[in-house]
Amino acid sequence: xxxxxxxxxxxxxxxxxxxxxxxxxxxxxxxxxxxxxxxxxxxxxxxxxxxxxxxxxxxxxxxxxxxxxxxxxxxxxxxxxxxxxxxxxxxxxxxxxxxxxxxxxxxxxxxxxxxxxxxxxxxxxxxxxxxxxxxxxxxxxxxxxxxxxxxxxxxxxxxxxxxxxxxxxxxxxxxxxxxxxxxxxxxxxxxxxxxxxxxxxxxxxxxxxxxxxxxxxxxxxxxxxxxxxxxxxxxxxxxxxxxxxxxxxxxxxxxxxxxxxxxxxxxxxxxxxxxxxxxxxxxxxxxxxxxxxxxxxxxxxxxxxxxxxxxxxxxxxxxxxxxxxxxxxxxxxxxxxxxxxxxxxxxxxxxxxxxxxxxxxxxxxxxxxxxxxxxxxxxxxxxxxxxxxxxxxxxxxxxxxxxxxxxxxxxxxxxxxxxxxxxxxxxxxxxxxxxxxxxxxxxxxxxxxxxxxxxxxxxxxxxxxxxxxxxxxxxxxxxxxxxxxxxxxxxxxxxxxxxxxxxxxxxxxxxxxxxxxxxxxxxxxxxxxxxxxxxxxxxxxxxxxxxxxxxxxxxxxxxxxxxxxxxxxxxxxxxxxxxxxxxxxxxxxxxxxxxxxxxxxxxxxxxxxxxxxxxxxxxxxxxxxxxxxxxxxxxxxxxxxxxxxxxxxxxxxxxxxxxxxxxxxxxxxxxxxxxxxxxxxxxxxxxxxxxxxxxxxxxxxxxxxxxxxxxxxxxxxxxxxxxxxxxxxxxxxxxxxxxxxxxxxxxxxxxxxxxxxxxxxxxxxxxxxxxxxxxxxxxxxxxxxxxxxxxxxxxxxxxxxxxxxxxxxxxxxxxxxxxxxx
Ligand code: ADP
Ligand code: MG
Numbered sequence: 001x002x003x004x005x006x007x008x009x010x011x012x013x014x015x016x017x018x019x020x021x022x023x024x025x026x027x028x029x030x031x032x033x034x035x036x037x038x039x040x041x042x043x044x045x046x047x048x049x050x051x052x053x054x055x056x057x058x059x060x061x062x063x064x065x066x067x068x069x070x071x072x073x074x075x076x077x078x079x080x081x082x083x084x085x086x087x088x089x090x091x092x093x094x095x096x097x098x099x100x101x102x103x104x105x106x107x108x109x110x111x112x113x114x115x116x117x118x119x120x121x122x123x124x125x126x127x128x129x130x131x132x133x134x135x136x137x138x139x140x141x142x143x144x145x146x147x148x149x150x151x152x153x154x155x156x157x158x159x160x161x162x163x164x165x166x167x168x169x170x171x172x173x174x175x176x177x178x179x180x181x182x183x184x185x186x187x188x189x190x191x192x193x194x195x196x197x198x199x200x201x202x203x204x205x206x207x208x209x210x211x212x213x214x215x216x217x218x219x220x221x222x223x224x225x226x227x228x229x230x231x232x233x234x235x236x237x238x239x240x241x242x243x244x245x246x247x248x249x250x251x252x253x254x255x256x257x258x259x260x261x262x263x264x265x266x267x268x269x270x271x272x273x274x275x276x277x278x279x280x281x282x283x284x285x286x287x288x289x290x291x292x293x294x295x296x297x298x299x300x301x302x303x304x305x306x307x308x309x310x311x312x313x314x315x316x317x318x319x320x321x322x323x324x325x326x327x328x329x330x331x332x333x334x335x336x337x338x339x340x341x342x343x344x345x346x347x348x349x350x351x352x353x354x355x356x357x358x359x360x361x362x363x364x365x366x367x368x369x370x371x372x373x374x375x376x377x378x379x380x381x382x383x384x385x386x387x388x389x390x391x392x393x394x395x396x397x398x399x400x401x402x403x404x405x406x407x408x409x410x411x412x413x414x415x416x417x418x419x420x421x422x423x424x425x426x427x428x429x430x431x432x433x434x435x436x437x438x439x440x441x442x443x444x445x446x447x448x449x450x451x452x453x454x455x456x457x458x459x460x461x462x463x464x465x466x467x468x469x470x471x472x473x474x475x476x477x478x479x480x481x482x483x484x485x486x487x488x489x490x491x492x493x494x495x496x497x498x499x500x501x502x503x504x505x506x507x508x509x510x511x512x513x514x515x516x517x518x519x520x521x522x523x524x525x526x527x528x529x530x531x532x533x534x535x536x537x538x539x540x541x542x543x544x545x546x547x548x549x550x551x552x553x554x555x556x557x558x559x560x561x562x563x564x565x566x567x568x569x570x571x572x573x574x575x576x577x578x579x580x581x582x583x584x585x586x587x588x589x590x591x592x593x594x595x596x597x598x599x600x601x602x603x604x605x606x607x608x609x610x611x612x613x614x615x616x617x618x619x620x621x622x623x624x625x626x627x628x629x630x631x632x633x634x635x636x637x638x639x640x641x642x643x644x645x646x647x648x649x650x651x652x653x654x655x656x657x658x659x660x661x662x663x664x665x666x667x668x669x670x671x672x673x674x675x676x677x678x679x680x681x682x683x684x685x686x687x688x689x690x691x692x693x694x695x696x697x698x699x700x701x702x703x704x705x706x707x708x709x710x711x712x713x714x715x716x717x718x719x720x721x722x723x724x725x726x727x728x729x730x731x732x733x734x735x736x737x738x739x740x741x742x743x744x745x746x747x748x749x750x751x752x753x754x755x756x757x758x759x760x761x762x763x764x765x766x767x768x769x770x771x772x773x774x775x776x777x778x779x780x781x782x783x784x785x786x787x788x789x790x791x792x793x794x795x796x797x798x799x800x801x802x803x804x805x806x807x808x809x810x811x812x813x814x815x816x817x818x819x820x821x822x
Pocket of ligand 2: 044
């Protein structure tokens with residue numbers, strides 16, 4: 001059944017060719033006990049290894065059941081070794097970190113036998129060699145004879161046709177040798193046993209045939225065989241036994257796990273070193289997640305009610321708001337607010353402005369109709385109108401001073417009087433002060449309380465009550481105080497002229513005691529109050545002091561009842577103005593709209609009430625006149641502020657506005673900016689960028705640990721060379737060997753990853769406790785499960801990549817050489 005036809009084996013080394021086998025031809029019976037005798041170096045082991053498929057012949061042919069092996073591929077040899085051949089070595093070659101039972105089972109795991117069947121057959125084989133009692137021991141807990149019996153059990157477990165034994169008794173005493181020989185003789189009853197020995201006595205006593213080798217040639221054969229009788233049964237066996245072998249991932253893992261368990265200290269240290277990079281990245285991710293969560297939470301909790309404000313047309317006055325740079329630090333006295341110089345610093349500031357316009361009448365209609373169910377997401381909608389409150393200093397009897405709109409403005413080099421009609425808005429080179437020092441306060445009481453602290457007095461409770469709004473340091477721009485007529489205006493005009501002449505002058509800070517501010521009153525006129533009907537047309541009499549005084553006598557009193565400042569926690573809250581209530585705005589609009597001049601103008605939009613002539617053909621339009629008179633169409637607000645119920649509602653509102661826009665023609669689309677969202681997104685982006693930069697640095701440690709794992713794996717390959725040989729001898733393929741070492745790195749990577757994640761989670765506990773007690777911000781470090789998982793995967797993948805080359809080296813090892821290694 002086994003024919004060796006003129007097989008030669010030549011070892012080529014650098015300087016010489018060593019002929020180990022020289023055209024050896026010999027046939028073997030299906031079952032016999034053949035002994036190969038010969039001096040050392042005569043080629044016995046070489047012959048045995050070639051028969052067992054461990055070594056490749058240089059020329060000739062090995063024919064198994066009439067099938068030549070010339071065309072055998074690696075996989076065929078693997079299968080042949082696994083199913084057809086059982087090896088017994090002089091040095092036992094058991095895998096030391098596996099139990100006896102596992103050692104015997106190994107060949108079966110390669111042929112894909114089920115776990116239960118595997119154990120049953122392994123136990124059976126161990127029983128046959130009389131070792132079933134020792135099956136849970138490790139090899140080094142057995143005697144030499146016992147180990148050799150385990151090796152025989154392993155050789156038999158797969159029920160091979162051929163058992164090859166290379167000096168199986170070479171390391172045993174004569175008594176034990178006899179036991180082993182008895183066992184092999186028994187095996188030979190139904191199998192082909194080929195045994196190499198240099199003990200002629202044992203060969204004579206036990207074997208049925210003795211073949212003598214010398215210098216790679218057969219010099220004697222006591223029982224030659226030339227028959228090639230192959231029964232149909234043999235050929236059937238041939239077909240059945242040429243199944244492919246393959247190691248399961250579980251077997252590979254268990255082999256590596258057991259191996260790693262024998263060197264726990266090293267495994268742990270390697271994994272720990274590997275985990276440092278993971279810990280670094282995990283900590284950074286935990287921190288950035290925590291910070292981003294905190295930002296999101298802040299946005300949700302604190303800023304949810306901050307409105308989306310949409311203006312009909314808005315001038316971007318950003319340049320004027322950033323007027324704090326390069327200012328001397330000013331500290332306010334107790335019970336006072338104080339001023340900061342926004343005038344001399346801004347004199348030469350160019351203002352960049354951009355206009356955008358929105359069709360708010362159409363949008364308001366949609367809101368009134370509860371477009372898209374938007375009401376469900378809104379706590380309040382405020383409509384602001386284009387309204388310049390006409391406010392005067394209350395001591396008008398000595399000198400009439402209009403404080404709003406600001407009559408005090410700086411345009412280029414000239415300080416010009418602001419036109420009361422509001423027609424002459426200087427927009428090119430802008431003044432250093434705002435025209436309107438009076439602004440409507442946020443109407444949402446909760447939000448107002450959340451954004452401002454009351455320093456003195458109280459918030460307005462009546463339509464005619466005002467508050468002065470300072471910034472978080474209790475300061476207001478000095479221009480506000482001049483505008484409010486709380487400073488002498490000539491003083492500033494002189495300073496401005498000096499500054500423009502190139503002198504380095506500045507305005508000193510001034511303190512205003514709360515008590516001095518509370519109770520200050522102003523007079524409120526209506527735009528329509530300036531006009532008086534004379535001879536059928538309405539005449540502007542604002543330049544007539546007597547007329548103005550008579551109106552001021554009857555004017556509504558406005559009173560400062562409180563001083564408030566921007567809260568420390570407030571985001572982007574406005575300051576530096578006098579705040580009035582929405583009630584006052586409504587009061588003024590209603591009064592203006594009901595004034596006779598307004599009624600007359602609205603009734604006949606074609607005729608200009610100021611001239612009595614048609615608008616057609618004149619320079620003025622209906623719109624300019626109504627604006628001048630302060631008439632507001634309640635259906636067409638200047639600004640719409642939408643207060644969302646919560647953060648999610650805000651997102652819904654934005655979605656509904658987008659939906660609205662998609663249905664509108666280009667010119668009616670609403671353009672808006674969610675300032676809070678933009679601000680918060682900005683911070684989130686910064687946090688992310690910082691995190692990524694840090695991660696890039698920490699990633700270097702991952703590279704280092706990967707190199708280290710590559711080295712450790714390579715050392716492991718060197719240490720496990722023998723095991724590689726054993727595995728190959730029992731039929732493991734190159735791929736299987738790769739798998740064994742890959743699973744070793746997978747385990748290392750997994751341990752490193754788990755260690756990294758667990759250590760990070762543990763570190764988060766004190767980090768959170770410290771940050772929590774210092775700042776009151778809880779859970780600032782939090783490793784999201786998703787990141788933990790990603791890091792685990794990265795750790796495993798990196799170590800696998802690191803172990804890839806060592807694993808390849810392992811798989812390429814020559815099995816014969818591997819077995820020879822110690
Ligand atoms: P035996 O088992 O009979 O002692 P071997 O079969 O091991 O002898 O060796 C036969 C010859 O081949 C010896 O001369 C040995 O030095 C040589 N040989 C064996 N393996 C190699 C090898 N890998 N490279 C070179 N020469 C080898
Ligand atoms: Mg030998």
